Each structure stands twice: as C-alpha cells, then as structure tokens.
Amino acid sequence: MLTQEAFDKLLACLDANREHAGEKYEQIRKGLVKFFEWRGCPFSEDHADETINRVAKRVSGGEELRNPAGYVMGVGRLVLLEGYKEREKQQQALGELAYSTAESHDLEELEPRAVCLKRCLEGHTPDNRELILQYYQGEKGAKIENRRKLSESLKTPLNTLRMRALRLRERLQVCVADCLKDL
Secondary structure (H helix, E strand, O other): OOOHHHHHHHHHHHOOOHHHHHHHHHHHHHHHHHHHHHOOOOOHHHHHHHHHHHHHHHHHOOOOOOOHHHHHHHHHHHHHHHHHHHHHHHHHHHHHHHHHHHOOOOHHHHHHHHHHHHHHHHOOOHHHHHHHHHHOOOOHHHHHHHHHHHHHHHOOOHHHHHHHHHHHHHHHHHHHHHHHHHO
16 A cells, blocks of 8 residues: 555655646656556556555655656556566466366266365355355456456455455365365
C-alpha cells in the first residue's frame, strides 16, 4: 500500500510546486496506462498504480530520481515483464489442467473423478472451497468480472487471488490423483 508520506515525497520529486507536481503525476500515470494498454495488458490501470507505488516506495527510501518519468517507465517495463511471466505460468497450469481432464473423456472415468473432486473439496475449509468454486465460474468476460468482484469482496489484490487459486487448484489436482489411485 502507498503511504501518504511516500506519495508526498514522490510529488516533491516531480516538482517543488505541488500543483505542477500533480499535473506531472497525472501525465506519467496516463502514459503508463497507455503503455500497458498498448501491450495488451488486462487491468492496465492496476499495473500503472503498482508501478507508481513501487517508485514512490523507492523515493520514500531515499532514491533520488534525475529523470522521474524515465525512471517510472523503466519500472513499468519490469512490471510488464513480471505480468508476462505470471500469465505464462497461469497458461501453463491451465494447459496442464486441460490436458489432465482431456485424457479422461470416458464416462466410466468421469464419475470416479467427480466423486474424488467432491471428497477433495470437502477436505478444504469452507472459505477455500468457496474461493476455488467462485474463481472458475463463468465464461470469458463473465469469468473476468467474477474474479474482479471476488478480489474486491475478499479485499485481496487480483494477483494474490490468482496465486491462491493456483495453489488450491494444484492441491486439488494432487488430491484427486491420489484419490483415483485408491479407487
């Protein structure tokens, strides 16, 4: 979270006149949003805010910026790369999940799998059960909106929510695989 002190130091770094600093801040933020949008990032405003938060923390920690706009864009590039890596991990995990479910299209295998999934879900806390079920509800845009709402209701950043869902899904996959071996 960005503290008021860190934000004030960032503005002071942008310009001695607070009003001018606010204008420069807005220009930098708009530039960041466009930067992320042009590169196809979902939630470009969130990425822009994350970038500014990181820069503000650095400034608050004593970092001096000779070219604030350039520095912010450099941090933005790093945030972009982190986002690419995160999406790659998610796509790989989803691919593995799709592959593991595509292997078992026989109806005979489907019922034991469903029974095991139900058992494994019951082994989790009600909160985790609800989280994983809500996280995968919906299709395309509706799924994205559901995840955004879930993030807001849990007061958890979207990336944190994604990681929690990934970890839960991985545990469920292991549990279901173990359960199927026992059947």
